[in-house]
């Protein structure tokens with residue numbers, strides 16, 4: 387069979403780019419999703435210089451026409467998709483207020499990308515994933531989306547009370563379970579992952595981990611064996627495949 391084909395949304399920088407880099411270094415054909423053609427082309431050029439088989443896929447996950455066009459392009463070029471990494475995510479400035487000051491508009495803005503965008507991209511790509519012998523969907527969630535951790539006063543994540551962002555990732559976790567249940571009788575596996583707190587533009591580079599470290603578990607789940615799990619939530623600390631409480 388030809389090389390594994392993986393699409394990563396929001397792969398022009400941060401954890402998405404590092405996921406593309408890891409997969410590309412392993413011989414995967416990486417489809418670099420980017421809403422900006424310029425930023426996407428720059429990422430593709432870098433990955434190609436490093437030897438990866440990288441291609442640009444222009445896709446704004448909040449724009450259903452853009453998502454449909456991206457799916458049609460993948461279909462024309464490859465006729466299937468082996469892995470979809472729903473990585474694109476935002477924590478907009480409008481959503482920085484405490485819960486009592488968070489507006490519905492700020493929640494909506496966050497959900498457009500982190501929740502509705504994932505549903506749009508997943509549904510558009512599913513027909514292509516079904517044509518893969520081993521389709522994999524990886525939803526890039528967060529420890530902050532874990533209801534168990536956000537409610538636990540002993541958790542290091544307890545103080546981060548971001549209504550819009552955290553609940554968007556809780557919704558993403560529920561969405562992960564929903565797809566995994568529908569696809570349980572197929573060869574497609576659907577999992578959520580937290581990359582941990584990584585230094586990226588999303589958090590003004592405050593995280594103690596690198597984006598590359600965060601990408602390790604994302605990339606691993608994109609290439610799970612047939613006996614790997616589905617419908618789970620994972621992190622790489624202390625070891626790959628460590629279960630995160632919902």
Ligand SMILES: NC(=O)c1ccc[n+]([C@@H]2O[C@H](COP(=O)([O-])OP(=O)(O)OC[C@H]3O[C@@H](n4cnc5c(N)ncnc54)[C@H](OP(=O)(O)O)[C@@H]3O)[C@@H](O)[C@H]2O)c1
Pocket residue numbers: 395396397398399400401402420421422425445446447448472473474475476499503526527528529580581582583584585586587588589593597
């Ligand atoms: N960094 C962390 O500590 C951390 C922890 C847990 C989870 N995460 C999750 O990891 C994922 C990647 O975040 P990151 O930290 O790498 O942040 P980042 O560096 O800000 O990257 C976010 C990526 O998403 C893209 N994006 C945003 N809106 C988009 C849209 N509508 N359509 C397509 N692409 C869009 C951005 O594109 P532009 O360049 O065009 O803006 C960028 O490529 C997110 O889902 C985030 O929630 C991050």
